[in-house]
Amino acid sequence: GRPGCECNAxxxxxxCSLHTPNCTADADSGNPLFLEPxxxxxxxxxxxxxxxxxxxxxxxxDIEKVFQSVELERQIRRLHRAVGNAVVDDKHVxxxxxxxxxxxxxxxxxxxxxxxxxxxxxxxxxxxYYPIYRTQxxxxxxxxxxxGGTTALWGNASRNPTDGFIEFVTSxxxxxxxxxxxxxxxxxxxxxxxxxxxxxxxxxPAPADEDVMVFTMSKPxxxxxxxxxxxLIRDENVAxxxxxxxQNSIMGASRDTQLRMLGIVKIxxxxxxxxxxxxxxxxxxxxxxxxxLNAVVSRSRRISLQRMAPEYCTYFKRIxxxxxxxxxxxxxxxxxxxxxxALLKSKIITRSGALFEASSRYTxxxxxxxxxxxxxxxxxxxxxxxxxxxxx
Ligand code: PMP
Numbered sequence: 001g002r003p004g005c006e007c008n009a010x011x012x013x014x015x016c017s018l019h020t021p022n023c024t025a026d027a028d029s030g031n032p033l034f035l036e037p038x039x040x041x042x043x044x045x046x047x048x049x050x051x052x053x054x055x056x057x058x059x060x061x062d063i064e065k066v067f068q069s070v071e072l073e074r075q076i077r078r079l080h081r082a083v084g085n086a087v088v089d090d091k092h093v094x095x096x097x098x099x100x101x102x103x104x105x106x107x108x109x110x111x112x113x114x115x116x117x118x119x120x121x122x123x124x125x126x127x128x129y130y131p132i133y134r135t136q137x138x139x140x141x142x143x144x145x146x147x148g149g150t151t152a153l154w155g156n157a158s159r160n161p162t163d164g165f166i167e168f169v170t171s172x173x174x175x176x177x178x179x180x181x182x183x184x185x186x187x188x189x190x191x192x193x194x195x196x197x198x199x200x201x202x203x204x205p206a207p208a209d210e211d212v213m214v215f216t217m218s219k220p221x222x223x224x225x226x227x228x229x230x231x232l233i234r235d236e237n238v239a240x241x242x243x244x245x246x247q248n249s250i251m252g253a254s255r256d257t258q259l260r261m262l263g264i265v266k267i268x269x270x271x272x273x274x275x276x277x278x279x280x281x282x283x284x285x286x287x288x289x290x291x292x293l294n295a296v297v298s299r300s301r302r303i304s305l306q307r308m309a310p311e312y313c314t315y316f317k318r319i320x321x322x323x324x325x326x327x328x329x330x331x332x333x334x335x336x337x338x339x340x341x342a343l344l345k346s347k348i349i350t351r352s353g354a355l356f357e358a359s360s361r362y363t364x365x366x367x368x369x370x371x372x373x374x375x376x377x378x379x380x381x382x383x384x385x386x387x388x389x390x391x392x
Pocket of ligand 1: 193229
C-alpha cells in the first residue's frame, strides 16, 4: 500500500491497497513514482521544514544577491561528477522551473537577436521525438524562430545549409530509449535533453559534453512536482540569454524548491555506491519491469517492443541489463494500424506514436509509475497476449 497518497482509478482504501478487478491500466504519463518507495525509506532524512518567516526573499540569500542557490549549484556539479554523466567544469548552470521551461529558454537563447536581419531560426527534431519541443516552440512561433518540422525535411550538412537551425536531441530518447546523436551537423545549434541520462534508465558510456545540455530532477530523484530543471551551457552569452528568459518569466526557480532539492541531492550523494544507492535501487526496479514486460510480450505476435541490449556502464563499472523509462510498442498486425486504439480496446491507455510524429503503428507505454500501476499494466498486457489465438 501507499499510505497518505491519492489512489489512482484502479485502487481504493486508506493506503490504496484495494485493487479494482479488470480495471483499465493507465500507462500514459511519465510520472516517475517508481522512486516513491526509496523516499519512503528516507522519509525523515529527506524532510524539509520551512517556517513561515524563512526564504521570503526574491533572492536566494541576502549575501549572494542571486536567484540561484550557490550551494545547490555546487551539489548538482558534484552529482554530475560522481555519476560521470556530464562534464560540468567548463559549463554555466541555469536553473528553471522544470526542464520544460528550459526548452523555450534555450530556443530563445540560441536564436538570432530579434533585431538582427537574419531570418527566424528553424527548430527541428528527429522523429520519434518528445512532442513538447514542437508544442512549446509553436506556442511562441514568430520573429526569432519557428518550428521547422522533423530533420527528415532538411537532410544533413553535406547537402544543405544548416545555418539558423536549432536541433533538439533527446538522449536516451523519449519515447524509444535510444542514445541518439544530432543528425543535421554543420553549423546547426544543438540542444541535448538528458532527462533520462542517469543510471536508472540507461548505461552511462561516457560523460556527456555537448555545448547545451538539459537536465531535470524529475527523472533521477522522481520529484517531478517540485518543478526543477537545469541547463549546462558552455557559451557565456547563450547562458546569459537563457538566464534572462528565466528571470523574465519567473524571476528564478522557486526558493522553496531549491531548498528542497538541496536536501534531496545531498541524500543521493551521501548514499552513492552504498546499499541505499538511489541509482542501484532505480535500475533494479526498472530492469525488473522491463524483463517482466518482455517475457510476456515475447509470446505475442500482435505486439512487439524495441530491442535493447545489456551494455557496459561506467557508473556501475559492469555490464548492466536494459531498463528503459518507456516501452515503444509496435502493433504487428495489418488491422492494428492504430496501435493506440488497439491497446485501448484491451484496456490499456498509452500515448500514440502519432504525437511523436512517428507512425500510428507505434504507441508508448510508461514504465515509470508506481508498482501498483505497473502490476495493473502487466495484468492487462497478459490478458491481451493470452487472448491471441492462432491456428498453428
Ligand atoms: N524532457 C523530456 C525528454 C521529458 O521526457 C520530460 C518529462 N516527461 C521533460 C523534458 C520535462 O520534465 P520536467 O519539466 O519535469 O523537468
